Amino acid sequence: MEPVYRYFAALYGSRVVTTYVKECRTVVSKMTGNAYFPTTTPLLTLVSTHLDALEAAELAAHNGPKGSAAVRNDALLVVRSDMRQLKAGVQSAADADVTHAQTIIESAGMYVAKRAMTAKQVLAARYGSVPGEVNLDAKAFKGQGSYQWQMSLDGKTWSGLPGTVKASTVVSGLTAATIYYFQVRTLTSAGLSAWSTTVSIIAH
16 A cells, blocks of 8 residues: 655744745745735735844844844744744645645745655454464454454455454464455444455465
């Protein structure tokens, strides 16, 4: 099964304030008039104002009176907060259109972080400790209930296996070099679930 990825908007801002301001202005420029972000104009205008203030405060911090550095630092905090809001907006747009998520993020002048989304299989089969033995592991549920297991030689005709209250069971006495199919369903307070996707394994 091909991995499923989720794309995240990322900002790797420079520690140098003047460079950081330029990076932020690039984001503002790319998001302005961008069809993917039709409602961000007021925020972009505000961010531009805050960037002007930060740029002036940074200049004053080097040439101005005592206390100018503190003013610069406060202005920097405001801009960083602004950029987090912009990133959240970009992420929201990307999540709403997962097919074009990467394009949406890049169009905002932000970096793309790709992460594989992993989830535990509903049912997995693995070899046991002795020949002819297979361990079955199901995705566990919370609360009380039981697991019902089935086995097949062709994936069509099924025979029941002993039920369990744990999310695992051991099947033994299997014939080597034979393909076996397995599936599981659960019985909880919510009722009986559908049978899981079938898994297969060649017995050793």
